[in-house]
Amino acid sequence: MLKHQQQFLSKIATNEGHGENSAFFDGWKAYDMNPYHPSKNPNGVIQMGLAENQLSFDLIQEWVKNNPRASVCTADGSDEFKDIAIFQDYHGLPEFRNAVARFMEKVRGNRVRFDADRIVMSGGATGAQETLAFCLADPGDAFLVPTPYYPGNDRDLTWRTRIRLVPVVCESSNNFKITRTALETAYQKAQESNIKIKGLLLNNPSNPLGTALDRESLTDSLHFTMEKKIHLICDEIYSATVFRQPGFISIAEIVQEDTASCNLDLIHIVYSLSKDLGFPGFRVGIIYSYNDMVTDCARKMSSFGLVSTQTQHLIGSMLSDDAFVGRFLKESSKRLGTRHGLLCGKLAKVGITSLKGNSGLFCWMDLRRLLKAQTFEAEMELWSVIINEVKINVSPGASFHCSEPGWFRVCFANMDDETMIVAMNRILEFVIQSKGMEAKNTRKQFWGSKLEISLSSRRLDAFFMSPHRMSPHSPMASPLVRART
């Protein structure tokens, strides 16, 4: 019956382009079947494979509570309800577009200006990536993408658009920097295989590396694309997650500084509020293109994934509150920095290093020394141990198309402090075991002499000064999600 069924559906419906049958979903499945909970399931799997920003909801919740009109359907805002509910103009609410443009400027330290009329909506960054691919490339064309890269790119950019991705291989020897050589090599290879390259996709700050692109990489990439007359798409969805110097340099800044050497028609930015604000559920994706035709086309295509006006209204109000935005950006960045410092800083003490990161919601952890062999099979084995024995879901480098085995992305912003400590303890114990280290002293060295930590988790309010509330560490535990069957 199944085979017979398949002939009635499209190839898209029956191929693997959605990417969800990959082995990398095993970690998720392990977590789904056995999710950690501090009291109900303390031996469950802790989710560190989810790049979510859960650290600053208290600030947002307070704002929402103090600004009832922003929730347009309440008694306070109800006079606007009708106008909001019937507004389906794909230009979007002007106050939404203005607020988003201003917010993007603030995130870039007001060093650039964004034109609110170029703000185009999309169904999250997922929708934005796909729409840009539809606008810029035909089936069979390709985009260059530096590795390691976000696995969702494979689905978002290629599944329904039928374009291809050609990797630009970046290596640990130079901290995965995007070099001119790497770009040229990838381009040449594509040419030799008769693959037409239409653009280069950069993710800045990078997922999974957790680093912002330096000026040299950015300008090299820009010059490369201008020379080859291909598009440059900059996915800047982590732009407000920068917590340490060197800061974030947006392609918008480079464009502003050096407009003469840019063909603006080739430059496009993808943005979203899912990471910077922690709102993945609200589906706010943005395309910002310097090309009028692309802006126009993307706007028409946005009909397939407009932002709910209820949400546009909320966001428009929230992001127009300059004082709030200033406070939020500062505090969020600080909290991310603290978390990152905790995870990466402490692990470094026991010989687990990470790529030196300054942004994002994760560390790019170097576990090459724990591999039985420098192979991807060994990486999968280690990963299996981490999931099933250490009981932490992390993401193996191979899922990000990393060229070298042994790297793992470990997320740190999607859980509360307590869970973080439990996770870190587990990693510590695992490292002690794997390396045959002396347990007691190593633990002491790890946590510092002032505190004694036992293997069971303990509240450490004094250790963490963060005022935000304890909360379930993952939406999967949310009462909003019932059993799916």
Next chain:
Amino acid sequence: MNLSSKATCASHGQDSSYFLGWQEYEKNPYDEVRNPDGIIQMGLAENQLSFDLLESWLAENPDAASFRRNGESIFRELALFQDYHGLPAFKNALAKFMAEIRGNKVSFDPRNLVLTAGSTSANEALVFCLAEPGDAFLLPTPYYPGFDRDLKWRTGVEIVPIQCTSSNGFRITKPALEEAYDTARNRNIRVKGILVTNPSNPLGITLSDKELNLLINFVESKEIHLISDEIYSGTVFNSPRFTSVMEILLDRNYVDTEVRNRVHIVYSLSKDLGLPGFRVGAIYSNNPMVVATATKMSSFGLVSSQTQYLLSAMLSDEKFAKNYVVENQKRLKNRHMMLVQGMEDAGISCLESNAGLFSWVDMRHLLESDTFEAEMELWKKIVYDVGLNISPGSSCHCLEPGWFRVCFANMSEETLNLAMQRLKSFVDSIYQSNDSYGFFHNFSVKDSRRRLLKKWVFRLSSSDRGLERDR
């Protein structure tokens, strides 16, 4: 330039007259106080009649829109909730609501529902799931102009029209289905399915049981899909009552059959609840592979969790939801009567209809000639001189010139009356101003049929019509 062919072609359909009228309206919109001579928007199929009901529900249920449940904030959970399976409470409520609209003659399993950002996204996703570029869907004409964009643009799929005519009230017939299918085959195009809108946009009529059975028979024998866009299902204000295609399947006892796996419904809350801004669409299918694939595809256009939560609360209030539908239908019925009466006063007849937010209006007798050029001339006069934005039948791919879709639910009663007065004045002026128009003064329905037959004999081939549309 350097862009894709999709970016540079005109398949988005935005150059169609359907959208041009909108643009003219935007330049000079009617306002009772500030611009009383402006253009009245009658080209927008929106339901603005029952917001008061929604507003009072919201006032009584403040938690739903302020991210609270039982007074407790659930903002965080909602902000993080991006599971493409959708909020279970919302899907449950939506499934029940859909069943309620169908008089509970059918029930819907929430697990077979896929949420999408509006029916625009739902229709496109379904086509991506069911067809390859170059394949075709058959659509009865006249049809919603947006389909040219939604079904074809990024999917690369074709639309081949099933020609329906005024001779039988634009009903779908077997010969029309066969002809459309053969036309596609002769052009070496593989037909993957039929898409119907029920109730119909722009006709405002519910499909008869006869038509529905015909469609099921046809898709069964040709082994193709049937998509039933039922986004106006809650707007049926007169008998016959709405019959969903799912009900026909049930009546025929088509439980574990292949054809049941090829029948899919598209739904939305934009028309029935009047919430187009909130982007709430859905696909319903009994085919697990379609549900699985469409669910993954919905990642490109999910419904905001904020909105899912609000509407789950609203639709779970079953008493409210039921009362809303009933009261809304009453108001639509009244409006419809007002429009029909106003048209009659101007000597214009409408297709007899029982649903939708518009009437399919017969202005053939006002055309200078039985051509689409004359239809465009008349349309321009109505937009610019009379000040009404209505939608010409050609934009809906109607085979016969002279039909227009006129919306009645997106304005106040006063504005509707004014629109009808303007129209009457316009028609009166035609009769008075030019002797050659005296011919039309004694126009009768019988005359129209005779003219139609004459036209059938001399009509252009359907492929020529297709070229005309693509401009």
